[in-house]
Amino acid sequence: MKTKNIYDLDPERLATTDEHGNRVYLYPEDVKGVWKSRRKVFYWFLIGLYLVLPWFYINGKPALFINISQREFTVLGSTLHGVEPILFFLMLASGIFLIAFITSLLGRVWCGWACPQTVFIQAIFLKVEALIEGKARERRELDKAPWSLNKIFKRSLKWMAFFLISLHIAHTFIGYFVGPHELFYMTMHTPSDNWGVFVATMLVTSIFLLDFGWFREQFCIIACPYGRMQSVAMDENSLVVSYDMKRGEPRRGAEGIDKANEGDCINCYNCVKVCPTGIDIRRGTQLECIACTQCIDACDDIMIKLKKPKGLIRYSSENQINGKPRKLMTFRSSVYVTIAILFISSFFYFLNASTKLNLVFLRAKVPFQVIEDGRTVINHFTLKLSHQGKQRFEVDFDVADVNLKDKIKIVTPIHPTIIDSPDKKIVLFFKISPDVLIAGTRKINVKVFDHLTNEVVAIKEVVLVGPSY
Ligand code: SF4
Numbered sequence: 001m002k003t004k005n006i007y008d009l010d011p012e013r014l015a016t017t018d019e020h021g022n023r024v025y026l027y028p029e030d031v032k033g034v035w036k037s038r039r040k041v042f043y044w045f046l047i048g049l050y051l052v053l054p055w056f057y058i059n060g061k062p063a064l065f066i067n068i069s070q071r072e073f074t075v076l077g078s079t080l081h082g083v084e085p086i087l088f089f090l091m092l093a094s095g096i097f098l099i100a101f102i103t104s105l106l107g108r109v110w111c112g113w114a115c116p117q118t119v120f121i122q123a124i125f126l127k128v129e130a131l132i133e134g135k136a137r138e139r140r141e142l143d144k145a146p147w148s149l150n151k152i153f154k155r156s157l158k159w160m161a162f163f164l165i166s167l168h169i170a171h172t173f174i175g176y177f178v179g180p181h182e183l184f185y186m187t188m189h190t191p192s193d194n195w196g197v198f199v200a201t202m203l204v205t206s207i208f209l210l211d212f213g214w215f216r217e218q219f220c221i222i223a224c225p226y227g228r229m230q231s232v233a234m235d236e237n238s239l240v241v242s243y244d245m246k247r248g249e250p251r252r253g254a255e256g257i258d259k260a261n262e263g264d265c266i267n268c269y270n271c272v273k274v275c276p277t278g279i280d281i282r283r284g285t286q287l288e289c290i291a292c293t294q295c296i297d298a299c300d301d302i303m304i305k306l307k308k309p310k311g312l313i314r315y316s317s318e319n320q321i322n323g324k325p326r327k328l329m330t331f332r333s334s335v336y337v338t339i340a341i342l343f344i345s346s347f348f349y350f351l352n353a354s355t356k357l358n359l360v361f362l363r364a365k366v367p368f369q370v371i372e373d374g375r376t377v378i379n380h381f382t383l384k385l386s387h388q389g390k391q392r393f394e395v396d397f398d399v400a401d402v403n404l405k406d407k408i409k410i411v412t413p414i415h416p417t418i419i420d421s422p423d424k425k426i427v428l429f430f431k432i433s434p435d436v437l438i439a440g441t442r443k444i445n446v447k448v449f450d451h452l453t454n455e456v457v458a459i460k461e462v463v464l465v466g467p468s469y
Pocket residue numbers: 243248264265266267268269270271272282298299300302312313
């Protein structure tokens with residue numbers, strides 16, 4: 001009886017599960033080739049970009065900075081202030097339809113070429129693993145072997161290296177949210193000085209460590225939402241990694257086929273051995289395929305040795321594989337790109353039309369002063385005014401509660417305050433009658449209104465402080 005090859009996958013279940021539903025750990029073999037070289041260059045370009053971007057400043061601002069607490073988003077020197085829900089929705093919707101458009105044209109190009117999961121695992125984690133534990137066959141044997149000093153040493157070394165790499169990737173990630181210099185400053189102090197950031201960094205490190213070091217292809221197969229969505233966006237014209245069945249079949253060893261009638265596939269399983277998700281691309285386009293091109297290089301290598309044309313596995317559309325022309329723009333892709341353009345246009349329309357003014361009160365170092373023999377308390381603030389539209393504002397400030405108007409006065413250096421840039425800072429004083437303070441504090445609303453029309457453009461709460469008698 002013919003022995004079944006271990007790479008002859010069961011058609012009834014995933015390559016990464018056994019007959020009991022347990023995970024089958026994969027040991028993808030390394031591959032060399034044109035596509036691998038291209039991906040390697042691109043991966044290291046992306047990793048470099050990821051690591052330096054938070055340290056790179058344009059117009060005095062980080063190249064990319066996401067300030068969640070202030071709802072500010074800085075990209076390439078421009079800041080979106082107080083991102084409103086409508087703008088956030090339009091950004092998200094534009095991104096989804098742009099991705100759907102790209103997927104309809106180029107299949108899962110994101111997964112194979114730019115997804116952090118693929119980039120970090122392929123360019124770093126698998127390399128480190130091979131350096132410490134050896135090639136795929138040696139790694140498989142080490143896994144099966146009983147625990148020994150050698151196994152404990154290699155495993156400890158590997159996980160220590162993985163931890164340090166994950167720690168570095170996680171610090172850069174957190175740097176996008178708190179600023180790289182602030183993060184560097186925090187790392188020079190004890191965790192108890194910044195518990196929140198410390199816990200977040202450790203959490204992100206653990207996620208990266210487990211995902212890139214152990215969970216790997218399982219994330220692409222069972223957890224990634226984009227993986228589920230891509231089959232909806234793709235059609236027979238989308239460019240995917242495909243096996244040319246007409247040319248390859250009947251493959252070598254197929255029952256009842258003599259050598260003269262065999263196709264180009266010699267059934268060497270090299271395409272399966274190198275696949276990071278463990279699938280056999282000869283079964284057609286599958287949900288698990290992340291379009292990493294490893295199988296293209298593996299098969300091309302065989303074709304070169306056999307002196308046959310390369311491309312038995314290649315980037316191609318289903319239509320092209322079946323001898324039909326590939327339509328570049330289909331109805332589906334036109335719909336996606338039209339909707340994406342509509343959302344992007346709406347985003348810029350709302351952005352420019354926005355009249356929303358955002359206020360941030362920054363309290364001075366000395367919280368209050370008492371003057372006029374205790375009859376007046378002064379609170380001193382720097383007020384950050386920002387907006388995302390193109391409108392110029394001429395505004396005045398007042399206390400929103402009419403009952404407090406006589407008791408609390410707002411003093412600004414000039415009247416009206418002119419806001420003619422997206423970012424403006426002014427100095428602002430509150431002159432407070434002490435009797436309005438309750439146990440030394442008073443929460444009030446400050447009204448910002450248009451100098452000419454009296455129309456209210458913003459209201460912001462601020463806490464005033466003073467002596468507690
Ligand atoms: S690598 Fe090429 S020749 Fe070998 S099994 Fe895969 S498709 Fe066939």
